Amino acid sequence: MINFELTNEIKSILTNIQSNKEDHSVAILENYSLVDFLIAIIQIHYTEGISSIEEIHKLIDMYNCHMNERIQEVYISLDDDHPLNIMKRENDTFINTLERMEEKLTIVASKKDSSMLEEDLKIIGALYAHYNRKEKLIFPILERKQVYTLPRKIWALDDDNRTTYHQFKNRLKRIDEIEFKHIRKSFDTLNKGMKQMILHEEDILIPLVQELFTAQECETIANESKAFGYAVDVKSVWSDKDKVYQTKEKKSEDKNQNIKIGGGYLTLKEAELILNNIPLELTFVDKNGLFKYFNEITESADMMFIRTPISIGRSVANCHPPKSLKKMMQVMRKLKNREQETVTMWFKKGEEYIYVTYKGVFDEKGEYQGILEYVQDIQPFLDLPSVVKRDI
Known part of the structure; x- marks a missing residue:
């Protein structure tokens, strides 16, 4: 819930910051919780777009000074492998690498040789792992806690940085063909974008996560992070050593009872085994637009x-990047309204040739039940010899 009285107080302080006035009284903020303070900042910066992230950073510094604390510090765990400490370690690595690259750029320009940046590029390329973990593991929990604007806005900025990184990398490959000023411009944009993202994360996202997330939620994030990878060495999966989680009693399920399915009968166990052995990645979104199921044919890290x-x-709607959301919603509408039976796309990803199908699912009455997505690597089919094989 947004506290608009607090929001107005913060706007007043930000106006002073923008005017470079000396007297920035933040004493009024003592009357509010840190969560209220951060939610108000989200409203001001991300929803209303009133201030820059640099001005927000100055406000946070003033807040820290007055409160005699540093909200950017991870206090919930000193373990280097806690998900939030991993994020901060990665951010330190990104900053150090960007500064090292900036120092090298003059030499790269004079020698027309980008080889000395190869290792640095790989390190910066780990922004994909860093951003993916944030978007796929932290954002879903924020959304459950009714925080929606922050994830969407940050995801859009993440995509900008991904695009700029890709552009910079491609321009470096063409160093002999293009003027160096274009390479420099791409780097400057990437450098600024990544450093601004670090402010978004460390001034707002990480403090909010610390205030809202439980140790159990952080442990879940830690358990699922490996699938996306890291930009730093992670020695172990973090777990809450003091955990005493209350688990709901599960109703006993008879997985060996036959259920009428399709043209025959299967036990729940058999149905699960079949779904997990079909050579397709299956995902089901129900009629309410909720991500409800995926099969497990392989480890998460090996999924397409x-x-x-x-x-x-x-x-x-929150599972897709802002830049592709409109297109995805159009696909869902077409399938729901039966304008198309299926929608397909295909693309290369490393050695895989990925073929994706979206299909509307309807019951016997013709009522819409959701959308099934199935994904497969068709490269093995393309590699088949022309000679027919009938023998098993």
Whole structure:
């Protein structure tokens, strides 16, 4: 819930910051919780777009000074392998690497040789792992806690940085063909974008996560993080050593009872085994647009489209990057309205040739029940010899 009285107080302080006035009284903020303070900042910066992230950073510094604390510090765990400490370690690595690259750029320009940046590029390329973990593991939990604007806005900025990184990398490959100023411009944009993202994460996201997330939720994030990878060495999967979790009693399920399915009968166990052995990655979104199911034919890290349990129950609208959301919603509308039976796409990903199908699911009365996505690597089919093989 947004506290608009607090929001107005913060706007007044930000106006002083923007005017470079000396007297920035933040004493009034003592009357509010840190969560209220951060939610108000989200409203001001991300929803209303009133201030820059640099001005927000100055406000946070003033808040820290007055409160005699540093909200960017991870206090819930000193373990280097806690998900939030991993994020901060990665951010330190990104900053150090970007500064090292900036120092090298002059030499790269004079020698027309980008080889000295190869290792640095790999390190910066780990922004994909860093951003993916944030978007696929942290954002779903924020959404369950009714925080929606922050994830969407940060995801859009993540995509900008991904695009700029890709552009910079491609321009470096063409160093002999293009003017160096274009390479420099791409780097400057990437450098600024990544450093601004670190402010978004460390001034707002990490403090909010610390205030809202339970140790159990952090442990779930830690357990599912490996599938996406890291930008730093992670020695172990973090767990809450003091955990005493209350687990709901599960109703006993008879997995060996036959159920009428399709043209025959299967036990629940058999149905689960079949779904997990079909050579397709299956995902089902129900009629309410909620991500409800995915099969487990392989480990998450080896999936063509990585799925993790933490996203179950998430609105499909929040599962896609802002830049592709409109297109995805159009696909869903077409399938729901039966304008098309299926929608397909295909693309190369490393050695895989990925073929994706979206299909509307309807019951015997013709009522819409949801959308099934199935994904497969068709490269093995393309590699088949022309000679027919009938023998088994």
